[in-house]
Amino acid sequence: GAVVSQHPSWVICKSGTSVKIECRSLDFQATTMFWYRQFPKQSLMLMATSNEGSKATYEQGVEKDKFLINHASLTLSTLTVTSAHPEDSSFYICSAPHRVGGLLAGGNEQYFGPGTRLTVT
């Protein structure tokens, strides 16, 4: 099946520094990828939609200047948390849609990366 990887799996950084998280689709191309954030004991919240060849689309309340997204190729999207603060500490998860099934009965299934745990000290 389709695989999505993320790097790094965890990172600790000091307040004020920037951190880059990579999301790769390993065996399929993804013109769109999604970035989610999950706080402890909470659900996944969509942060932004990463679009290859165009600007990312951010959800309401997500600062685009703080969370920079670059969809560099059909298999890679990066999320850079700029000037990180302790409140940015969270679990960041990316996903990419990939069509499964036949033309009539199939649909787009989301394949999730394993997540990146960011801790800002």
Next chain:
Amino acid sequence: AQSVSQHNHHVILSEAASLELGCNYSYGGTVNLFWYVQYPGQHLQLLLKYFSGDPLVKGIKGFEAEFIKSKFSFNLRKPSVQWSDTAEYFCAVKGGRRALTFGSGTRLQVQP
């Protein structure tokens, strides 16, 4: 806009008990529905999905879900839970937008 609500936030069951987790969605058009499981310290895994066809969907590990369009529901069921089913369960819907919208999650605790 699409939304999902999961009514049970925390469920505690004994082993071999039957499980049903509620999920209701809000969206007027065609939907794709999913149930994901997240074991402690691990990433999301797809349990099952509904795109079209038979509304009773069977997934991995003995789980199944029934899509009832008239009730906008997609409840997850398992006839007999095991201790290893202890995890967080998320219902998700894909409607008009390509991203998934997740419910708040249900924490299932199975006691041996």
